[in-house]
Amino acid sequence: MGRKSLGLLIACALLAHSLYTPLPENIEQSWRLMLTCAFLRIQTHLAPLLEMLGFRPLLLLEVLAVPPTSDENVTVAENLFNNVPVRVFVPKQKSSTLRRAVFYIHGGGWATGSAAWAPYDDLGRQMVENLDAVVISTNYRLSPQYHFPTQFEDVYDALRWFLRKKVLAEYGVDPSRICIAGDSAGGNLAAAVNQKLLDDPEVKIKVKIQSLIYPALQGLDMDLPSYRENGHLPFLTKHQMVVFWSRYFTSDEALEEAMAANKHTPVDSSHLFKFVNWSTLLPERFKKGHVYTSPIHGPSDLAKKYPGFLDVRASPLLADDSTLRRLPLTHILTCQYDVLRDDGLMYLSRLRAAGVQVVHEHVEDGFHGILSFGSPVINLKAGLRVVNKYLKWLKENL
Numbered sequence: 001m002g003r004k005s006l007g008l009l010i011a012c013a014l015l016a017h018s019l020y021t022p023l024p025e026n027i028e029q030s031w032r033l034m035l036t037c038a039f040l041r042i043q044t045h046l047a048p049l050l051e052m053l054g055f056r057p058l059l060l061l062e063v064l065a066v067p068p069t070s071d072e073n074v075t076v077a078e079n080l081f082n083n084v085p086v087r088v089f090v091p092k093q094k095s096s097t098l099r100r101a102v103f104y105i106h107g108g109g110w111a112t113g114s115a116a117w118a119p120y121d122d123l124g125r126q127m128v129e130n131l132d133a134v135v136i137s138t139n140y141r142l143s144p145q146y147h148f149p150t151q152f153e154d155v156y157d158a159l160r161w162f163l164r165k166k167v168l169a170e171y172g173v174d175p176s177r178i179c180i181a182g183d184s185a186g187g188n189l190a191a192a193v194n195q196k197l198l199d200d201p202e203v204k205i206k207v208k209i210q211s212l213i214y215p216a217l218q219g220l221d222m223d224l225p226s227y228r229e230n231g232h233l234p235f236l237t238k239h240q241m242v243v244f245w246s247r248y249f250t251s252d253e254a255l256e257e258a259m260a261a262n263k264h265t266p267v268d269s270s271h272l273f274k275f276v277n278w279s280t281l282l283p284e285r286f287k288k289g290h291v292y293t294s295p296i297h298g299p300s301d302l303a304k305k306y307p308g309f310l311d312v313r314a315s316p317l318l319a320d321d322s323t324l325r326r327l328p329l330t331h332i333l334t335c336q337y338d339v340l341r342d343d344g345l346m347y348l349s350r351l352r353a354a355g356v357q358v359v360h361e362h363v364e365d366g367f368h369g370i371l372s373f374g375s376p377v378i379n380l381k382a383g384l385r386v387v388n389k390y391l392k393w394l395k396e397n398l
């Protein structure tokens with residue numbers, strides 16, 4: 001074999017390798033998913049190289065951002081709520097009655113994402129179209145430039161700005177028909193701000209419902225069955241999630257390493273393990289084949305320096321029952337092939353045990369991020385299904 005053909009063979013093998021992602025059998029349109037994964041991966045590998053050569057790489061994330069453009073049905077505008085940039089979608093048609101409203105929080109591991117991303121912009125429009133609702137899609141400052149609690153506080157500041165009689169009246173919103181919703185890290189923030197609202201004497205308006213789409217809800221146990229089973233699947237590997245969690249609190253890699261080994265919680269916080277004990281909180285079918293081992297205790301200095309992961313505003317699963325029981329009607333969507341699946345399932349168990357009404361939808365062939373694949377940008381059938389489930393639930397319950 002000549003040197004050229006050997007080179008070609010190696011190049012082909014490398015290309016095939018970079019395109020191939022092993023996926024579970026029941027995932028639809030898997031080739032399209034694989035291409036998306038490959039695209040993301042190539043870009044991740046290429047970006048530093050291009051930068052080294054002096055090019056400013058055009059990141060997928062930038063391509064994804066779209067300007068706020070109004071159309072015949074929706075007025076889209078950008079605004080500041082308490083200095084936090086939000087994208088506001090208001091139906092154009094005049095209404096004789098007050099409208100419902102959705103306060104939406106985007107995902108992206110507290111590190112990426114924006115209300116301007118095409119899938120979120122599109123979701124905002126779909127909510128307007130399907131619900132005739134006013135939609136506030138909030139931004140927040142991101143890690144690693146900003147750490148917890150900045151993300152939480154930005155979202156809470158924007159929310160508090162919105163939940164005032166005067167502002168709601170301005171937007172023609174019915175104060176008794178407001179939903180807080182979010183996906184992934186946005187689901188985490190949605191769950192956290194909903195808890196915070198319960199004890200805020202300054203906010204008089206009660207949120208009617210919350211929708212948590214594959215939310216991250218605890219940063220204590222990184223060895224749940226869902227992490228064990230799905231740790232290498234797109235679009236969120238265990239490694240990525242550990243990086244997201246640890247960067248939410250600090251850029252110090254010591255926390256990342258401790259979290260990856262699941263030994264970051266100090267012994268004097270071990271009473272919190274009962275709130276994230278999958279052995280008691282997961283339904284039987286999700287425990288199958290797994291043996292519970294509680295997280296190993298970590299050094300106390302990490303938790304002293306970065307106490308965020310033990311904070312209920314970052315890990316809403318740590319709230320006690322007296323808080324949980326006051327939460328509104330809740331929708332939780334989980335995906336089978338998702339490291340965060342069990343966070344959602346454990347919150348479901350805890351909310352139900354506390355007497356909260358919860359509607360749970362489990363997507364058997366779903367994977368993390370699937371909601372963003374239902375927009376015209378990527379347009380996966382399973383993604384459209386999830387978007388429609390979400391819209392249908394809002395339509396019936398808000």
Ligand SMILES: *[C@@H]1O[C@H](CO)[C@@H](O)[C@H](O)[C@H]1NC(C)=O
Nearest residue numbers: 070071072073074125129130
């Ligand atoms: C506006 O609404 C009408 C009626 O629902 C629909 O047919 C049309 O496609 C919408 N326009 C856009 C730009 O979405």
Ligand SMILES: *[C@@H]1O[C@H](CO)[C@@H](O)[C@H](O)[C@H]1NC(C)=O
Nearest residue numbers: 273274277278279280292294
């Ligand atoms: C977790 O729950 C199991 C029972 O299902 C119990 O044996 C174990 O002690 C609990 N561990 C912690 C750390 O709460």
